Amino acid sequence: MKPSQSESGGALSREQKLELYYFMRLTRSLEERLVNLYRQTKVVGGLFRSLGQEADAVGSAYALDRSKGDVLSPLIRNLGSMLVQGAKPNEIIKQYMAKGDSPTRGRELNIHYGDLVRGFIGQISHLGDMVPVMAGVTLSFKMRKENRVGLVYVGDGATSTGAFHEGINFAAVQRCPLVVIVENNGYAYSTPLSKQTAAKQLVDKAIGYGIAGEQADGNDVIATYEVTKRAVDRARGRRCNTYRAHHLPPERPRRARQSIVRAGRRDRAVGGGERPDRPLSQGTCERRIRKH
Amino acid sequence: MSEVTYLEAIRQALFEEMDRDENVFCLGEDIGAYGGAFKVTDGLMAKYGERRVIDTPISEAAIIGAAAGAAHMGMRPVCEMQFIDFISTGYDMLTNYVATARYRAMLPCPMVVRGPSGGYVRGGPFHSQNPEAAFLHTPGLKIVYPATASDAKGLLKAAIRDDDCVLYFEHKYLYRRIKEELPTGDHVTPIGKARIAREGKDVSIITYAATVWKALEAAEQLEKEDGLSVEVVDLRTLLPMDDEAIVATVKKTNRVLIVHEDTRTGGVAGEITARINESAFEWLDAPILRVTAADVPLPYSPPLEDYVLPQTSDIVVALRKLAAY
Numbered sequence: 166m167k168p169s170q171s172e173s174g175g176a177l178s179r180e181q182k183l184e185l186y187y188f189m190r191l192t193r194s195l196e197e198r199l200v201n202l203y204r205q206t207k208v209v210g211g212l213f214r215s216l217g218q219e220a221d222a223v224g225s226a227y228a229l230d231r232s233k234g235d236v237l238s239p240l241i242r243n244l245g246s247m248l249v250q251g252a253k254p255n256e257i258i259k260q261y262m263a264k265g266d267s268p269t270r271g272r273e274l275n276i277h278y279g280d281l282v283r284g285f286i287g288q289i290s291h292l293g294d295m296v297p298v299m300a301g302v303t304l305s306f307k308m309r310k311e312n313r314v315g316l317v318y319v320g321d322g323a324t325s326t327g328a329f330h331e332g333i334n335f336a337a338v339q340r341c342p343l344v345v346i347v348e349n350n351g352y353a354y355s356t357p358l359s360k361q362t363a364a365k366q367l368v369d370k371a372i373g374y375g376i377a378g379e380q381a382d383g384n385d386v387i388a389t390y391e392v393t394k395r396a397v398d399r400a401r402g403r404r405c406n407t408y409r410a411h412h413l414p415p416e417r418p419r420r421a422r423q424s425i426v427r428a429g430r431r432d433r434a435v436g437g438g439e440r441p442d443r444p445l446s447q448g449t450c451e452r453r454i455r456k457h
Numbered sequence: 458m459s460e461v462t463y464l465e466a467i468r469q470a471l472f473e474e475m476d477r478d479e480n481v482f483c484l485g486e487d488i489g490a491y492g493g494a495f496k497v498t499d500g501l502m503a504k505y506g507e508r509r510v511i512d513t514p515i516s517e518a519a520i521i522g523a524a525a526g527a528a529h530m531g532m533r534p535v536c537e538m539q540f541i542d543f544i545s546t547g548y549d550m551l552t553n554y555v556a557t558a559r560y561r562a563m564l565p566c567p568m569v570v571r572g573p574s575g576g577y578v579r580g581g582p583f584h585s586q587n588p589e590a591a592f593l594h595t596p597g598l599k600i601v602y603p604a605t606a607s608d609a610k611g612l613l614k615a616a617i618r619d620d621d622c623v624l625y626f627e628h629k630y631l632y633r634r635i636k637e638e639l640p641t642g643d644h645v646t647p648i649g650k651a652r653i654a655r656e657g658k659d660v661s662i663i664t665y666a667a668t669v670w671k672a673l674e675a676a677e678q679l680e681k682e683d684g685l686s687v688e689v690v691d692l693r694t695l696l697p698m699d700d701e702a703i704v705a706t707v708k709k710t711n712r713v714l715i716v717h718e719d720t721r722t723g724g725v726a727g728e729i730t731a732r733i734n735e736s737a738f739e740w741l742d743a744p745i746l747r748v749t750a751a752d753v754p755l756p757y758s759p760p761l762e763d764y765v766l767p768q769t770s771d772i773v774v775a776l777r778k779l780a781a782y
Contacts, residue, residue, distance in 0.1 A: 269561055273561040273562065279562055286529070286562075287561070289561075290553075291549055294549065296522075297522025300519060300526060301523030301524055301526025301527040301534075302526035302530055303526075304526070304527050305530035305531070305532050308527075328522065328550065331514075331516035332518075332519050334519070335519035339511070
């Protein structure tokens with residue numbers, strides 16, 4: 166299945182496209198600020214950026230309808246989706262700085278927090294676990310006949326987990342109004358997709374669950390919005406839950422790859438070692454393995 | 458009023474709570490159309506429909522995870538593990554997601570996970586387990602394990618009404634073997650409170666679930682044969698444990714035997730012993746003893762199972778040892 170490119174983007178107004186840009190830019194700027202704070206040791210633990218993936222999180226979240234009470238469940242590289250749902254930068258910074266008045270009162274780290282009123286739910290670190298939880302959230306929508314949709318993110322690696330499998334299967338057979346976004350950036354930490362699955366493409370897994378599946382270029386915010394909007398409308402129409410694989414090609418434009426590699430080298434010089442964590446490009450990955 | 462079995466008491470609680478609160482719903486394998494492997498949920502689907510009695514795929518992680526999600530939205534799911542032995546396939550969701558939700562996210566999970574537990578039924582290693590120890594040390598969960606029909610009803614009602622996740626272990630050996638006249642009205646047993654099953658002065662047995670009955674048998678025997686007065690404390694709730702009741706019985710008799718059907722190493726008896734050591738050491742006239750299952754997977758063949766699991770005779774031997782110390 167060819168990834169769908171944006172057509173005219175005609176459904177979105179100029180204001181909406183500016184908003185999409187705003188959220189992507191905010192994600193990038195906020196994470197850059199967090200990097201600075203990290204280097205000043207004001208952010209403790211680790212920093213998990215969504216560098217290069219901002220469009221995917223923002224475009225897909227934008228397709229939900231907050232006024233209807235739609236809920237999403239972000240993962241660690243979906244900061245953009247939380248911002249779209251109304252998360253505030255100062256909350257994120259307080260979380261990362263472990264402040265006593267952070268949304269989790271210093272009990273949980275980075276973007277692991279939620280607010281059901283605004284429509285996002287805090288993740289836990291175990292990948293795949295949010296899929297069954299969102300299956301249950303959307304099951305309650307169905308049971309109460311509410312016109313709401315849920316959306317849950319997983320990465321390419323999380324599609325291998327048992328929780329992912331059980332959650333999607335449960336949601337599919339119970340016909341929950343759930344959209345599952347699989348963000349494929351080619352790597353689960355350092356594990357390439359070729360070591361993660363024998364499937365030719367991740368969207369093929371949808372057939373096995375008996376659900377609709379579609380693929381899009383995750384770096385194209387308009388295409389991402391459009392394909393997610395189709396899925397959200399479909400879920401709201403109660404036809405099925407749907408599965409969206411957003412393909413972030415490992416063959417990134419040369420310039421982008423170089424900038425990631427450069428940043429990686431710089432961090433090692435500072436003694437960052439494994440941190441800050443970010444999706445690794447092929448070049449950075451190989452370099453680290455050779456070092457050991 | 459007629460007598461009602463332990464199993465029927467559980468059914469009564471389910472029906473009454475489904476009636477009382479439309480947010481209560483049940484999910485599990487074969488609970489709907491089939492009525493459940495032990496017929497605990499028989500008739501629920503006919504009365505409340507498919508929407509509130511959900512036949513799930515074989516997916517304990519999804520059952521528990523989905524229950525948590527629905528609970529966040531204000532529903533009150535009652536999950537069934539077909540045999541509690543299968544709760545281990547949901548261990549991740551239970552301990553990492555559900556148990557931590559209130560602490561890290563201020564997200565309550567008002568849900569119940571219930572299932573037939575325990576042995577003495579020739580069920581072999583995977584249909585006879587008592588998993589309480591695995592969850593005892595997980596902060597954020599509650600665990601109850603009734604020994605009587607009236608507590609089976611009262612504790613299930615309390616568990617469903619509790620705003621946190623309660624693991625409700627029901628003993629399959631007791632399902633049809635014990636009967637009781639149940640209290641009338643809306644009978645709810647408080648979580649966190651033990652019960653004195655038998656008053657005594659000389660030795661205390663602290664126990665729960667099926668071994669409560671073996672403890673009572675041993676107590677009868679010792680009274681008749683040795684003139685010993687044995688107190689039997691039925692914990693009923695394992696988490697949060699009734700520390701007051703434990704200390705009270707230690708102060709009363711000064712000699713404690715802990716009995717549980719679960720295996721020895723890392724079992725609940727060790728935790729109780731540590732607590733008594735911390736809060737009532739001076740009151741002890743003898744070391745705390747324990748009678749438990751041997752540290753092996755539970756075998757199937759009757760003489761093997763009988764050897765591994767605690768029997769009344771094991772309790773009698775331990776009591777005599779304690780009394781003579």
